[in-house]
Amino acid sequence: MFARPFRVKSNTAIKGSDRRKLKADISAAFPLLSAEELSELIPNKEELNVVKIYAHKGDGVILYVLHKNPLFFELEKHIYPTVYVLWRYPALLPVFRTWPPVLQKLIGGADLMLPGVVVPSSGLPDVQQGNCCSVTLVNSRAPVAVGTAAVSTGEMLSLGMKGRGVCVLHTYMDNLWAFGDKSCPPSLPDAEIEGQGVNGEEYECDEEGEEGEEEVEKCVEEEQSPSEAAPDPACSGIEELSLAEQEEEKGEKGNEEEEENQGDHKMLQETMDGLLLQCFLHALKSKVKKSELPLLTSTFLRNHMFACCPTGKQLDIKKSSYKKLSKFLQAMQKQHNLVRVKELTKGVESIVEVDWKNPELRSFRVPQETDVVAAPVQDGGEGDPPYHPPEITTLYSVSARLEPLFLDAQKRKGAILQPAEVRHIITEYVKKNELVDENNKNYVNINPILCDCLLEKSEYQEVEALKWDDLFSRTLGRMQECYQVVFPGQAPIKKKGHIEPIDISVASRGSNKKVTLIKNLDVYGLDPAVVATALQRRVQASAVLQPIPGSKDKVLVQIQGNQIHQISNLLLDHYQIPRKYIQGLDKAPKGGKKK
The missing domain is CATH 3.10.400.20 (Sulfate adenylyltransferase)
Known part of the structure; x- marks a missing residue:
């Protein structure tokens, strides 16, 4: 494991x-x-x-x-x-x-x-x-x-x-x-x-x-995986001598291949180092303003350096020789004297000064491709994959009561349909059975199947026709609601019931201290750990993950204070989650009156 x-x-x-x-x-x-x-x-x-x-x-x-x-x-x-x-x-x-x-x-x-x-x-x-x-x-x-x-x-x-x-x-x-x-x-x-x-x-x-x-x-x-070679049969190997001889032979044969691989790896690192330096100088020269300082290093990477990456290339610090943003910025500070980085709060570094007169920065020419905008990334720090909000669609499942109405369309109980498909099937059923009222085309006459499927018992003797809109709304109202979530590049996920909104609430802990709780981030493809890190950097407050009682392998984000304003900005503006899928934004603290 x-x-x-x-x-x-x-x-x-x-x-x-x-x-x-x-x-x-x-x-x-x-x-x-x-x-x-x-x-x-x-x-x-x-x-x-x-x-x-x-x-x-x-x-x-x-x-x-x-x-x-x-x-x-x-x-x-x-x-x-x-x-x-x-x-x-x-x-x-x-x-x-x-x-x-x-x-x-x-x-x-x-x-x-x-x-x-x-x-x-x-x-x-x-x-x-x-x-x-x-x-x-x-x-x-x-x-x-x-x-x-x-x-x-x-x-x-x-x-x-x-x-x-x-x-x-x-x-x-x-x-x-x-x-x-x-x-x-x-x-x-x-x-x-x-x-x-x-x-x-x-x-x-x-x-x-x-x-x-x-x-x-x-x-x-042995476990079989595509990335592993076929297992060799020598599993008995009671004499350790033969195992050592095999290793020695492999080592001799693999020396040349290792040297070639190391050369390729070093070349890739040098290429990424060059791209990193180019994006860094580009960001300082055309993106960063003096009024923005001090600037969080994570914000500088996310909002400025990624935006300066040329089309067709991907900036990945982990593939460079620096491995981490902090080490890269230290090199820019010590070797090039371009910036000064300081830890203003414990564990959080910021760029506090930029040497705009540095010869290397002044001589740098901004590439012609200046309108490159990087895809939004999860606000978790270095090297996180791009995040794209899912496409959420409301669907409807055929119930047992409505099954006779959908048999002509060969849709049985449990079939999941788009709202447009439901309207089309109902329209075709009405036309096939000639149920449109001859005197008023806005009404549909009720036949025995429509009566059993859509009317209440008290309406059986009274209602003889329904308006089209009423017909559709009654049909959808008697179907089981479902939803479909589609993440870019992944197969659609269909589930019954309503999609759970991202739930934001404020609770009190010891000594009446307020904490903000965020649930259901995983439903929208958001990693709770990444969101917690992003909020911690934004508000400079402690954020932790807590298990949700009664649920398996689900966690919530807990952050100190009433941080609903910041959470709202992060979810709506950065992650672009539609407001209707977020619950609890109305609990944000109200601004006090000035005296």
């Missing part, structure tokens, strides 16, 4: 009540932990952080981090320990053992297959399918992987130790391990397994190792 880099969504200190709940959950999940051991893992007075991340496949995971080391991770409401915890308490989980060469495959995202399991003299641990378990290497009790049992112990034996054994979630040397202090496994020797082979049989290490490779060639099953 953590074989590839993950994205951090938020990082906050845990609350006291949540700390107590976490302790109770860990105690229930791992009953072998004593009260003292639990207090050591989750101390009462030391800061414990809750880090929410997205794995590379989009899974939402919660990490519990103490002293910069992730101790536990929560996935789909199940808590799993990391290798940092298991190195302190190696007997916490049922243990499966395997051979050292298999570890590299596990780190790459493979699951542990039963032919690769080394069975000790005491037998396999007793597990049920889905139970949390750990993986160790021969001659060491220090766990190197955490996962879940693919099948029960009984099924493993009945299958003849063939098939998948452990579905691996986390390993030593993966990206979750790298999120901590990157320490190595402790030395915990296990003499019981010495001399034993695959599945507990005696095994002699042969330098050629052909028979051994055939016997354990399927000890792991």
Whole structure:
């Protein structure tokens, strides 16, 4: 799960009540932990952080981090320990053992297959399918992987130790391990397994190792992905010598390719550095005014530098040698003396001075293409992808009561239609059945089907005709409302019911302090973390993400003070969300009367 880099969504200190709940959950999940051991893992007075991340496949995971080391991770409401915890308490989980060469495959995202399991003299641990378990290497009790049992112990034996054994979630040397202090496994020797082979049989290490490779060639099953090469069959690799020889050969053959790739990478970096400098000088010369100073560096990048990027090119700081805007601006300050950057508030840098007389700036010629306007981007900082508001359409679903009215158009219950399609089908039905009133074309005569579908029981004997507008409104009113959301370049998303508006509310916290809460940003394709960062920079106030009670994997943005004016400007002007999809703008603070 953590074989590839993950994205951090938020990082906050845990609350006291949540700390107590976490302790109770860990105690229930791992009953072998004593009260003292639990207090050591989750101390009462030391800061414990809750880090929410997205794995590379989009899974939402919660990490519990103490002293910069992730101790536990929560996935789909199940808590799993990391290798940092298991190195302190190696007997916490049922243990499966395997051979050292298999570890590299596990780190790459493979699951542990039963032919690769080394069975000790005491037998396999007793597990049920889905139970949390750990993986160790021969001659060491220090766990190197955490996962879940693919099948029960009984099924493993009945299958003849063939098939998948452990579905691996986390390993030593993966990206979750790298999120901590990157320490190595402790030395915990296990003499019981010495001399034993695959599945507990005696095994002699042969330098050629052909028979051994055939016997354990399927000890792991790797994840298949388009970006990965086909897996090599050498998964037995009991003799480490052959593995080292393969690596040496690969290294010799790949030296030339690596040098070529490094040359190409360096050339791309130099090209992006040149584009970055051009946009920087262009922005200073033609966009920035002295009255704007001090100017937030993020605003300078978003509103000025991006606007100066030539058509057909894309400005991406991460592809330059600087990697970050702050490092680029430091270089412009120290090496070129073009600007002076200062941290006016903690963690927020601004351009406070520009040397308009600098020879390099004065000699710079603005390119002829001056009307380039960059696409609006999410207001989150460096390198965020462009944001375009979705196209939202109201749709209608055929209900069971109205199904007879739509049968001629071959639309049955549950069919989703545009309002124009509904009007067209009703019009064709009226014309086909000759229901237009001969004396007044504005009226439609009611036949038995229209009567059953559109009239109330009290109207059956009284209403003989309806106006066209009334006919259409009654039809739409008796259909189930749906909506369709279309993001640029993505397939339409259709859902039943009304689309939830972005909900803005003001609440009181301790000592009557006001906070502003924003919900449902994700419905409109907005990343709550990006919006929180943008608001924090705009209003210079603390903004955090909080889970929404009763909903899974949904968060709200909480920012100090009544910030509805700023939120309104951000959503309406910058993100261009239509006002009708925003709820709570009327709660903005009213300006006081001047005395």
